Amino acid sequence: MKRNRLRNGLVSFIVVAVLLALAVLLGVFRPSTVAPGVQQPLTDAQTRELLPRGRELALAGNCMGCHSLPQGPRGAGGVPIDTPFGTLYSTNITPDKTYGIGNYTREDFHRVLRDGIAPGNRNLYPGMPFVFTHITRPEDIDALYAYIMSLPSIAEPNVANTGVFRLPVRPFMNFWALINFPDRQPPVREGASEQWLRGAYLVEGLGHCGACHTPRNVTMGVSFARSLEGGDVVDGLVVPDITAQTLAKRGFNTTSLSEYLSSGISAQGTAFGSMYTVTHFSTSAMQAADVDAIASYLMTGKDGQLLKPEKAPEPLPAASDTPLQRGRLSYFSACAGCHGTNGEGIPNVAPPMNGNIAVVMDSPVNLLTIILQGVPTQTFTGNQRMYAMPGFADRMSAEEVAGLASWMRAQWGGQGKAITAEQVEAIAPAK
Amino acid sequence: MSIEKRLLTLTINGQKVGPVDAPVGMPMIDFLHEHLDLTGTRFGCGQGICHACTVMEIQPDGIPIETRTCIFDAHFFNGKTLITIEGQAKRDEHGEVSDLTPIQQAFIEHFSFQCGYCTPGFVTAATVFVESLKRQPVKRADLQSRIETALNDHICRCTGYVRYYQAVQDVALKTPGCVID
Numbered sequence: 001m002k003r004n005r006l007r008n009g010l011v012s013f014i015v016v017a018v019l020l021a022l023a024v025l026l027g028v029f030r031p032s033t034v035a036p037g038v039q040q041p042l043t044d045a046q047t048r049e050l051l052p053r054g055r056e057l058a059l060a061g062n063c064m065g066c067h068s069l070p071q072g073p074r075g076a077g078g079v080p081i082d083t084p085f086g087t088l089y090s091t092n093i094t095p096d097k098t099y100g101i102g103n104y105t106r107e108d109f110h111r112v113l114r115d116g117i118a119p120g121n122r123n124l125y126p127g128m129p130f131v132f133t134h135i136t137r138p139e140d141i142d143a144l145y146a147y148i149m150s151l152p153s154i155a156e157p158n159v160a161n162t163g164v165f166r167l168p169v170r171p172f173m174n175f176w177a178l179i180n181f182p183d184r185q186p187p188v189r190e191g192a193s194e195q196w197l198r199g200a201y202l203v204e205g206l207g208h209c210g211a212c213h214t215p216r217n218v219t220m221g222v223s224f225a226r227s228l229e230g231g232d233v234v235d236g237l238v239v240p241d242i243t244a245q246t247l248a249k250r251g252f253n254t255t256s257l258s259e260y261l262s263s264g265i266s267a268q269g270t271a272f273g274s275m276y277t278v279t280h281f282s283t284s285a286m287q288a289a290d291v292d293a294i295a296s297y298l299m300t301g302k303d304g305q306l307l308k309p310e311k312a313p314e315p316l317p318a319a320s321d322t323p324l325q326r327g328r329l330s331y332f333s334a335c336a337g338c339h340g341t342n343g344e345g346i347p348n349v350a351p352p353m354n355g356n357i358a359v360v361m362d363s364p365v366n367l368l369t370i371i372l373q374g375v376p377t378q379t380f381t382g383n384q385r386m387y388a389m390p391g392f393a394d395r396m397s398a399e400e401v402a403g404l405a406s407w408m409r410a411q412w413g414g415q416g417k418a419i420t421a422e423q424v425e426a427i428a429p430a431k
Numbered sequence: 432m433s434i435e436k437r438l439l440t441l442t443i444n445g446q447k448v449g450p451v452d453a454p455v456g457m458p459m460i461d462f463l464h465e466h467l468d469l470t471g472t473r474f475g476c477g478q479g480i481c482h483a484c485t486v487m488e489i490q491p492d493g494i495p496i497e498t499r500t501c502i503f504d505a506h507f508f509n510g511k512t513l514i515t516i517e518g519q520a521k522r523d524e525h526g527e528v529s530d531l532t533p534i535q536q537a538f539i540e541h542f543s544f545q546c547g548y549c550t551p552g553f554v555t556a557a558t559v560f561v562e563s564l565k566r567q568p569v570k571r572a573d574l575q576s577r578i579e580t581a582l583n584d585h586i587c588r589c590t591g592y593v594r595y596y597q598a599v600q601d602v603a604l605k606t607p608g609c610v611i612d
Contacts, residue, residue: 329437329506332456337502338479341456349478387480 025171027121029178034110035138041106047146054147057140060290061133061206062282063148066090075100075148076156081127083220086163088127096153109145110138116177123173125165126180131222132208135186135201180221189304199297202290207282212239212274228298236428237273238363244299248307250357256309258295262288263381269356270386272375273366284381312355313414319407323418327407330400334392343412348384359413367405368419368427371396398424441508443467444518459500459508460484463515471516473548477501481586485552487514487559494566495559516551519558533602534558541598545589552585557599564609571610574603 023029042050058064067090069078077092094100104112108119116130117123124130136144160166187200203209204227213228230241240246247257250268260266264279271279283291301307318324332341338350345352353359358366374391392401398421405424409415435456440449443463453462458477463469463486475483479502488498489512498513521530531539534557544550560581569577578599587595603609 329455333504333507336456337458337504346478349480387478390479 024174024178027117027123027171027174030115030117030123030174032111032117033114033134033183034107038107038110038138038142039105042142042146046142047150050143050146051150053140054143054145054150056287056290057136057144057206058147059282059286060202061144061208062278063093063144065277065281066127067093073154073156075151076154078156078159080159083127083163086161086165088125088161088165089159090127091158092154092156093148094151094154094156095149096155099155099157100153101148102153104145106142106145109148110141113141113144116173116181123170123177125170125173126176126220129208129211131181131184132205132211134181135184135205137186137201140206176219176221179219180217182224184224191304193296195293195296196300198290199293199295202294203297207294209242213242233365234274236365236369238361238365240357240361240366242298244301244307247299248301249310250360251309251312251355252299253309254292254295254299254306257299258288258292261295262286262291263384264378265351265380265384267352267355268360269358270351270378270380272370272378276378280378280380313360313412315412316410316414316416318416319410324403324407324410326400327403327405328411330396330404331407334396334404338389343408349387350389351386353408354412356412359408360415361413362415364405364409364415364419364423365427367408368401368424371401371405372424372427372429393429397421437506439505439509441510442512443469444514453505455506456504459486459503459505462505463500469515469517471551472500473551474501475548475586481549481552482556482584483549483552483586485555485585486516487555488512489514495562497556497559516554519554532558533606534561534599537598537602538595541594541601543590543594543598544587549585549587553582553587553595556582556585557595557602560599561602561606561609564603565606568609568611569603571612574600574610578603 064074066079066081067077068074069076072078073094075092075094077090079090081088081090092100095102097103101109104119111117111119112124112128113130113133113136115134116126116128184204186197187204189196189200192200210222210224210227212232212234213230215223215226215229215231217223228242230239230246232239252260252266252268256266260268260271261279261283264271264276264284270276283294296306299306319328335353339345339353340350343353343356345354358370361367370389372391372393375386375389377385377388379385396404401424402419402421406418409417409419434454436452436454438450439453439462440447440451442448448467451466453466460472460474463472464474472486473483475481479499482497482499484499484501485497486500487495488508489495495514498508519532520528520535523529532554534554538544538550538554538557544553560578563581575596578596582592582595582599
């Protein structure tokens, strides 16, 4: 008798679990959260009026940064996004009816940005930052829709995803969403200025800064509790912490941070890696008021006050000690010609090293990667450009690079721990 | 304040230089000009952009590469082997130039340069390029674009590059083993 009861209990538990799993798989827990009234198409007059606003928001979201190949047609997709499970390719978001999103209704578009679900109940992979765009207000989604539907159609077929994404795994994203897709709202704070609210809305929403700058959990979901604390590796580079406290420690204030975002250039270094595409295509093209709002939000501490910039670290005594002198001499041999004997850099040629974030960061990975691989020529706002930095992987030994980085970090980064040759050798060679 | 110096030893144009005291941080081009009186290497932008100051470095495996002398100090080349523009042509027992290199000859025949300021850098780049073709020949159809890539970093303000590129193409086609069909 008792055994039967146990067995029946187990059977019903399994049945319930299977039913629940099926329900999750079928998306029962992902109902539409689109605003009421979006079933109605936008009128021509509405569309016209919304266009400028949509353009600004598309820039803030840097939609075209991921949805266009470098030098490729705008919005036609095809950009590879590597994951441990295979490569995803960004899709064609031009209004082409065959290959793009030309058949999306206003409601379809809202569902994508709010819920990450495309027509036909297709779950988007979280390469699309819908956990961020979720907080976008209905009138702003309308503006984006109006703008994107006004772009030239490009008949470019989508590239097939590879690896596990070749299999019908989209429904399983419902499990992922159950754990990693909280119902977030635009941030509010008592007594906050309009500027702060605007900055918060852009940073935490469409701007999706946290997609790279917030660490991810084991299931690759965004750890919102550790917002903007950085630390993950994107394209071989460690993403820096951009909390207000850390930005202030690096010497930023609202003005200088805003200048960095709108030009890509700061006293703390120039944008490189993935951030270069952000400053180049997105923040440098946005309206000054929005960039100021973003800077102001990012520089506001937990107590609601704007944080004041701190001084760059003083040289550590170790920088003058014998063991690091080889590194100092390497700097004078290979680097000082452009970056200056005092690490002051040359405008339009090479960024300063004195207080440079790659030098100051706890992790030496970015500094080492740049020394080894170099940086290609980059253009910045106002016809400014930084000429290519050569990589030194073939011209300096791992010991030399380690010594060089150790001295630079002690001299300008306030980092006393010496870098080892093994750390240098662990950096992947340039692609 | 005294200038910090270190001992430096290297090989330039087949001659051993040093050990000699050289200031830390002195650009290689200044060392060539001031200490060795090798003034053929041209100082252009001083920022590593124009490539006028490029000389040839012979790597330990014998393969030549280009290297700029304005952005690296002399000590960066400690223990290395360099060939400047003075070391390209063959010289007789009196030290006079007897035979130009095929690249130098072609640049003259094609009227490749006018003022000549960028020429030492172009000679270096073209020589390194032709040497690379001897190791790894290029298809005839790809030759022009490969020349453009190889010389692309070098800036010339007089002739518009065409005659430089034609001269290099000429040498590549005439040198056995550089071009395959």
